[in-house]
Amino acid sequence: MSFGGIVMTEISVSKVEQAGVLPTDDQLGFGKIFTDHMFIMDYEEGKGWHSPRIVPYGEFSFLPATIVFHYGQAIFEGMKAFRTSNDQIAVFRANHYLNRFNRSASHLCIPQINVEEVKAGLFQLLELDKAWVPSKLGTSLYIRPFIVSTDGYIGVKVSSTYKLFIILSPVGAYYSNGFNPVSIKVEDKYVRATKGGLGQAKTPANYAMSLNAQAEAHEQGFDQVLWLDAVHRKYVEEVGTMNIFFKINDEIITPELSGSILGGITRQTVLELAQNWGLKTTERQISIEEVYEAHAKGELQEVFGTGTAAVISPVGELSWKGQKININNNQTGEFAKKLFDFVTGVQYGSVPDEFSWMDKVTV
Structure with missing residues (x-):
């Protein structure tokens, strides 16, 4: 069987009896609505990944002793499909x-997947649920692959069995205020990750660790939290759901991937684009003091976050130890807007895909 030019073993398909209907754009929100079907594979030690199948989206059962509930051996991803x-x-x-x-x-x-086989299974799922892909600019179909450990065992060990799922969710804008500058609190009380830990993995534990800080920031009127390094509490790392970029004296600076920061695909995309456009780009340690000093000197031109959900998210305000600064008069910067327009243009097909970023599911 071939999907998107990828050949994989036959997978079983069980369809819903009555197909659902894509809600109107204003009803989408983010991550609240799911399509008719999901993709599942199983892993067993000595057998490998097996039994790929597409089934109706719905509940599944695990034993109370299932190891993922107790020791958190799980990972996930976030991708997007576009019409x-x-x-x-x-x-x-x-x-x-x-x-x-x-x-x-x-x-x-967790055992490695065969990327091409899982991609083919994803594409078959997308083909089946293609009516759920919205078309309005700013909407998309969010793709959530995840793997959980499934041994029924109370004890700290590596599981010998796993399940891989892919679920799909039609979504609107990640932030309710759309493509407008967000306010960010620089976190100096909590830490997210340390080198040698799980910061560079997309695993539930990292996001659980962020909840306290995020809740407190929301109570104080901020949209997001900017994490500092766990050792010195001075070097910028990443925002709760995004990587972070600074434009200082026409140089594009982002924290280097030092082992405690998730390497974002949109982050990589921005670096590739900036370099292609002839801008100076630097991946290095940057302290929050340096950011504030650049602002004081009038050299901090833009700050923006990058991530799959929001794509490009301009930052209009930073608050660190009670000291607030406004960036670019709390307006979306020219470079952030150019990035957003280009990336989303490629995603929706209005800008030529000269970098071969888009994998076509249907032709």
Whole structure:
């Protein structure tokens, strides 16, 4: 069987009796609605990944002793499919996301997937549920692959069995205020990750660790939290759901991937674009003091986050130890807007895909 030019073993398909209907764009929100079907594979030590299948989206059962509930051996990814201007369905940088899925797996002692086989299974799922892909600019079909450990065992060990799922969710804008500058609190009380830990893996533990800080920031009126390094509490790392970029004196600076930061695919995309456009780009340690000093000197031109959900998210305000600064008069910067327009243009088919980012599901 071939999907998107990828050949894989036959998978079983069980369809819903009554197909659902894609809600209107204003009802989508983010991550609240799911399509008719999901993809599942199983892993067993000595047998490998097996039994790929597509089934109706719904509940599944695990034993109370299932190891993932107790010791958190799990990973996930976040990808997007788009309905392009010529009514094709295409996935943004699918191989990059699935390869990162494997990198996360290696950190959690989870068996590697065959990227091409899982991609083919995903494409068949997308083909089946293609009516759920919205078309309005700012909407997309969010793709959530995840793997959980499934041994029924109370004891700290590496599981010998796993389940891989892919579920799909039609979504609107990640932030309710759309493509407008967000306010960010620089976190100096909590830490997210340390070198040698799980910071560079997309695993539930990292997000659980962020909840306290995020809740407190929301109570104080901020949209997001900017994490500092766990050792010195001074070097910028990442935002709760995004990587972070600074434009200082026409130089594009982002924290280097030092072992405690998730290597974002949109982050990589921005670096590639900036370099292609002839801008100076630097991946290095940057302290929050340096950011504030650049602002004081009038050299901090833009700050923006990058991530799959929001794509490009301009930052209009930073608050660190009670000291607030406004960036670019709390307006979206020219470079952030150019990035957003280009990346989303490629995703929706209005800008030529000169970098071969989009994998077509339907033609």
